[in-house]
Amino acid sequence: MDWEVKIETKLKDGILDPQGKAVKTGLKSLGYDNVESVYVGKYLEIVLEDINKKNKAAKMVEEMCNKLLANPVIEDYSYKLKKMEG
Amino acid sequence: MKAGVVTFPGSNCDRDVFHVLQNIFEFDTDMIWHKDKKIKNYDLIVLPGGFSYGDYLRSGAIARFAKVMEPVIEFAENGGLVLGICNGFQILLESNLLPGAMKVNDNLKFVCRNTKLTVINNNTPFTNQYKNSESIEMPVAHGEGNYYIDKKGLMELKNNKQIILKYKNKKENPNGSIKNIAGICNKERNIFGLMPHPERCSEPQISPGKVDGYNIFSSIISYINKRGDKVAK
Numbered sequence: 001m002d003w004e005v006k007i008e009t010k011l012k013d014g015i016l017d018p019q020g021k022a023v024k025t026g027l028k029s030l031g032y033d034n035v036e037s038v039y040v041g042k043y044l045e046i047v048l049e050d051i052n053k054k055n056k057a058a059k060m061v062e063e064m065c066n067k068l069l070a071n072p073v074i075e076d077y078s079y080k081l082k083k084m085e086g
Numbered sequence: 087m088k089a090g091v092v093t094f095p096g097s098n099c100d101r102d103v104f105h106v107l108q109n110i111f112e113f114d115t116d117m118i119w120h121k122d123k124k125i126k127n128y129d130l131i132v133l134p135g136g137f138s139y140g141d142y143l144r145s146g147a148i149a150r151f152a153k154v155m156e157p158v159i160e161f162a163e164n165g166g167l168v169l170g171i172c173n174g175f176q177i178l179l180e181s182n183l184l185p186g187a188m189k190v191n192d193n194l195k196f197v198c199r200n201t202k203l204t205v206i207n208n209n210t211p212f213t214n215q216y217k218n219s220e221s222i223e224m225p226v227a228h229g230e231g232n233y234y235i236d237k238k239g240l241m242e243l244k245n246n247k248q249i250i251l252k253y254k255n256k257k258e259n260p261n262g263s264i265k266n267i268a269g270i271c272n273k274e275r276n277i278f279g280l281m282p283h284p285e286r287c288s289e290p291q292i293s294p295g296k297v298d299g300y301n302i303f304s305s306i307i308s309y310i311n312k313r314g315d316k317v318a319k
Contacts, residue, residue, distance in 0.1 A: 018232065
């Protein structure tokens with residue numbers, strides 16, 4: 001079975017995000033006064049081949065995130081795992 | 087004395103630091119390739135500045151898994167001296183050889199200029215030729231030097247006197263790093279990472295007037311000499 005993985009990483013809550021701050025300033029200057037906070041994160045798409053069980057694929061994704069894709073010192077990650085059709 | 091400089095794909099200060107080690111400080115210096123699985127016995131290993139793996143994902147994140155990092159980490163954990171300059175510092179953080187992490191500079195700019203620094207702790211193999219509280223000047227050139235560590239980690243750094251170099255004040259701080267931190271070491275004092283480039287200000291021909299990086303390397307030599315019988319051959 002093949003799996004489509006969509007991963008998002010972002011700085012942990014409470015850690016000041018310079019990019020988010022700049023984007024917030026931009027949105028405010030466009031008149032969007034309701035913008036309270038902006039965080040800029042990263043988005044990754046991964047295709048995993050030949051894994052028979054969902055929990056096995058999930059375990060692998062978490063391992064990848066902890067080892068490389070996110071830096072656990074400053075970043076959180078979340079992911080969605082979907083079986084690929086055909 | 088033997089030194090090794092690691093070249094990753096995208097390193098661009100490896101030749102500079104090689105030149106300084108080999109020709110100014112007369113280390114018997116090797117370039118170490120990132121694919122090497124074994125390394126020789128060295129007195130010092132330098133992870134140089136640059137943009138390893140294009141800084142993709144996060145600075146230093148991919149270099150941390152280069153083949154050569156296995157023996158480098160082993161060398162560091164056995165007490166070998168490791169100096170990480172700029173991208174090298176970022177790699178040391180990603181490797182968990184030093185605590186904390188780098189964020190993008192708070193002004194979102196790549197900053198390339200001289201910065202005024204203060205030596206916070208001269209009781210290390212890397213700073214023993216400076217005076218405590220000495221004001222020095224070194225160039226920086228980076229886009230991700232905004233050092234971050236949580237409160238608990240910061241307390242530990244302070245209590246263990248691991249903060250070695252700071253930017254002189256907030257105005258001099260090019261990146262927004264916490265407590266103006268520019269360089270830290272591990273508890274054992276054998277691993278040192280800093281954002282400024284001492285190799286760019288170690289000889290008068292290249293940086294007229296100020297050669298404040300010189301003493302980083304002369305400190306290392308002084309330390310190795312005092313350690314005596316353990317010099318690598």
